[in-house]
Amino acid sequence: MTSTIGATLTNGSAQTVSLSASGLPSGATASFSPTSITSAGGSSTLTIATSASTPAGTYAVTVTGTGASSTRTTTYSLTVNGAPGCTGTNPTDVTIPDLTTVTSTITISGCARSASPTSAVAVNIIHTYKGDLVVDLVAPDGSVYNLHNRSGGSADNINQTYTVNLSTEAANGTWTLRVRDAASADTGRIDTWSLTL
DSSP states (O other): OEEEEEOOOOSSSOOEEEEEEEOOOTTOEEEEESSEEETTTOEEEEEEEOOTTSOSEEEEEEEEEEOSSOEEEEEEEEEEOOOTTSEEEEOOOEEEOTTOEEEEEEEEOSOOSBOOTTEEEEEEEEESOGGGEEEEEEOTTSOEEEEEESOSTTOOOEEEEEEEOOTTSBSSEEEEEEEEEOSSSOOEEEEEEEEEO
């Protein structure tokens, strides 16, 4: 991905602005050419490169420009797609009522091999008390891999990519994300999830 970062002088005299990026997923790098610009109309090209180890998912990447007298930020949405046939996403919302178990499925086909020992499960659950939640990945053969077990207390939401050793599983088949709300008073939804095998 490439994008042009620009600077504009809004007050005072021109200054040098240093550029940096944060929020990159593992296996991804960001570079700027040039690495700093002048606030009097300067520009730099941001390049984000991913690798085979970068988990599929959508990430918020924050670019920061730091000058002598001010700092400004902007955020990009970076979407990483997995290898064809060995990845899938289910963006359909599933409501999570109180004290209930719900599921969302992804069917993988065209991946005629075992899943990877570093398979990635990117989970985005909107919930007002993530300590209520038990989140499992259920393989096509019924094997259960726990991803989240009522941790995080009163914090909101689960937005995380889990690395799971699924090397004993055939990749093709229907995979299930199972979410159980194990305590009363808070609700939410499965917003989206992705599987990269």
